[in-house]
Amino acid sequence: SWKGEQNLMGKVIAVANQKGGVGKTTTAVNLGACLAQRGKKTLIIDHDPQGNSTSGIGLKKSEIRRCIYDVLINEVPIAEVMVATQVENLSVVPATIRLAGAEAELVGMMARDQRLKRAIEPIKDTFDYILIDCPPSLGNLTINALAASDSIIVPIQCEYYALEGLSQLMKTIQLVQKYSNADLKIEGVVLTMYDNRTNLSSQVTEEVRHYFNEKVYKTIIPRNIRLSEAPSFGLPITLYDEKSKGAEAYIELAKEVISHG
Ligand code: ADP
Numbered sequence: 001s002w003k004g005e006q007n008l009m010g011k012v013i014a015v016a017n018q019k020g021g022v023g024k025t026t027t028a029v030n031l032g033a034c035l036a037q038r039g040k041k042t043l044i045i046d047h048d049p050q051g052n053s054t055s056g057i058g059l060k061k062s063e064i065r066r067c068i069y070d071v072l073i074n075e076v077p078i079a080e081v082m083v084a085t086q087v088e089n090l091s092v093v094p095a096t097i098r099l100a101g102a103e104a105e106l107v108g109m110m111a112r113d114q115r116l117k118r119a120i121e122p123i124k125d126t127f128d129y130i131l132i133d134c135p136p137s138l139g140n141l142t143i144n145a146l147a148a149s150d151s152i153i154v155p156i157q158c159e160y161y162a163l164e165g166l167s168q169l170m171k172t173i174q175l176v177q178k179y180s181n182a183d184l185k186i187e188g189v190v191l192t193m194y195d196n197r198t199n200l201s202s203q204v205t206e207e208v209r210h211y212f213n214e215k216v217y218k219t220i221i222p223r224n225i226r227l228s229e230a231p232s233f234g235l236p237i238t239l240y241d242e243k244s245k246g247a248e249a250y251i252e253l254a255k256e257v258i259s260h261g
């Protein structure tokens with residue numbers, strides 16, 4: 001087979017957890033940027049109507065004409081909606097608030113849970129990694145993301161009740177495996193917003209490791225103010241503050257993801 005633009009790894013990973021504020025978008029943007037900076041051709045698909053990864057990577061929402069909504073609902077080819085970012089090797093398929101309508105509109109459609117999968121197929125092998133930033137729900141958008149993915153990364157915030165709601169996520173994964181995507185795997189679990197000043201964080205870490213065993217990444221993302229500032233500048237952490245603890249952590253996470261093949 002010939003090498004070049006085609007025949008890259010083509011691995012699709014959903015970043016999912018139906019809890020909001022656990023670090024899905026922060027992980028999609030910064031892991032995506034770090035993979036790209038390590039030479040991996042990477043695409044982030046913003047699959048959340050909030051569009052936080054779209055703005056977080058530096059796109060102006062007011063300037064976006066077409067978004068992932070048009071891909072899902074109007075069958076616009078994903079290659080026409082994809083845009084390059086300021087990070088070399090990193091592209092993004094943006095989301096706007098119009099995507100909120102898709103949740104209900106998908107209900108009456110043919111192959112409603114396969115639409116993202118079909119949209120990705122033609123471009124899959126032109127990327128090494130395709131990360132899908134999921135919304136904080138287990139509705140049609142997340143189901144589409146899981147159906148389209150080879151695996152899932154679950155960010156878990158180090159806080160009380162960290163594991164709450166995860167059995168629901170696991171049930172959803174099992175249903176997707178049963179009905180549409182038998183090969184869907186858990187890529188890994190990433191602990192986020194770790195605060196080493198509290199015992200709580202280490203207790204939660206232990207609990208999550210007990211539940212998910214070797215699926216938990218060795219890299220733990222610390223609570224780091226620079227990570228929360230970067231999106232308002234439209235920059236991934238490695239461009240905003242390369243020396244920060246947050247940048248170091250996401251660089252390490254990218255290495256781990258790559259080494260797991
Ligand atoms: P989700 O996409 O799961 O809703 P986000 O990634 O948007 O979660 O994170 C929620 C909020 O927490 C955002 O304001 C984000 O900037 C902040 N945040 C995420 N991870 C960290 C971290 N490791 N340290 C500090 N703030 C963080």
Ligand code: MG
Pocket residue numbers: 024025026048052134
């Ligand atoms: Mg988000």
